Amino acid sequence: MSSRPSPQTDRVVAVVEMLAGAAGGLSQSEIARRLDATPATCYPTLAALERAGWLRRHPTRRTYALGPGLIAAGQAAAAGTDALSAGRALMADLHRRLGLSVVALVPAVEYATVAHLVVDPHGPRPVATLRVGDRIPFHPPLGATFMAWQPDAVVDAWLDRGAQDAADRAQYREILPVIRARGYSVELAASLDERIRRQVGAAAAANLRAQLPALLCELAAHLPHPADFVAGELDPAATYRVDSLSAAAFDAHGEVALILSLRGFDADLTGAEAAHVGAALRTATIALTADTAGRHPPPRTPENQPQALATTGLCLRHADRFGRG
Known part of the structure; x- marks a missing residue:
């Protein structure tokens, strides 16, 4: 039996995979553009990932990058x-x-x-x-x-x-x-x-x-x-x-x-x-x-x-x- 689509979950995966390949980070508007979504639609996802430590936001450039919360998960997966x-x-x-x-x-x-x-x-x-x-x-x-x-x-x-x-x-x-x-x-x-x-x-x-x-x-x-x-x-x-x-x-x-x-x-x-x-x-x-x-x-x-x-x-x-x- 195939699972039902989950746009919210797909968006989380897409954001993490996108930022994994963006060395300098991306702004909220750039992330939204690449996801073909509006910045307002993306904001709740970005905010939740930032609270979890999966993303971090630069204090002046306001760009998002992967956060330290993913380090433990990556190490556990490799181990x-x-x-x-x-x-x-x-x-x-x-x-x-x-x-x-x-x-x-x-x-x-x-x-x-x-x-x-x-x-x-x-x-x-x-x-x-x-x-x-x-x-x-x-x-x-x-x-x-x-x-x-x-x-x-x-x-x-x-x-x-x-x-x-x-x-x-x-x-x-x-x-x-x-x-x-x-x-x-x-x-x-x-x-x-x-x-x-x-x-x-x-x-x-x-x-x-x-x-x-x-x-x-x-x-x-x-x-x-x-x-x-x-x-x-x-x-x-x-x-x-x-x-x-x-x-x-x-x-x-x-x-x-x-x-x-x-x-x-x-x-x-x-x-x-x-x-x-x-x-x-x-x-x-x-x-x-x-x-x-x-x-x-x-x-x-x-x-x-x-x-x-x-x-x-x-x-x-x-x-x-x-x-x-």
Whole structure:
């Protein structure tokens, strides 16, 4: 059963997300303009958030910024994700060795939240449109890494959100077991990739962060067929335009606790090269799962058991080939 809309609650969320991206704060009139509301309509929300300590108002400029009341909530949220705490150093190490940007995503049922970024701002394809706190909706094909480890009911609900074509649904059901067996997904740069980056970047620049999930859902609905966006079996000799590689770390219950995503590839990869980088990423998430007393889910069928990774002597630093992201 879907919940009823709550404009007041939506306004609170929009104000907090907006000010999270406004370093110098915003005036009441500027906040109202961005919310397409009147200053009088916004004032009760701003006043209540200020009383709670979630906002603070500058005494002379009269601008609003995030307040100290959010510090404890943010610290509690970060502390509640053991994999994220343990994974920060691991992400920095991956970035150093592979020369790629690393994004950490904390998943929920229908979306994932960007929790940490390790980015080279001078790289060929920086992850400039992403920011900690951004939500990525699980709308096909987005979310395939998470869905590869979910029960059929969760996968069905995911497909219902954006894969109405029977052929597309069948393709997803073929691709997800491949991701699960391989241990990581390979997301390809689709024909709408640059359009996505432009539109998301424009929304990010305007600090309209609350609009990003809906925008991503709209754009995902117009992406190509599944196999054009998420790679299935990799042909070692074939060439792939890779956008990202993603793998999951697991908690003590065998549930996905964190998704690490490598981005910033500045050149096409062969299937063998993509598998090489994927093996390094998968090795890292296996280590992260072990470090946090997590448990890898058992294989669903014997033929879908993940293959053992031969990691001894793996040369990770291939900056000339994989780029510095």
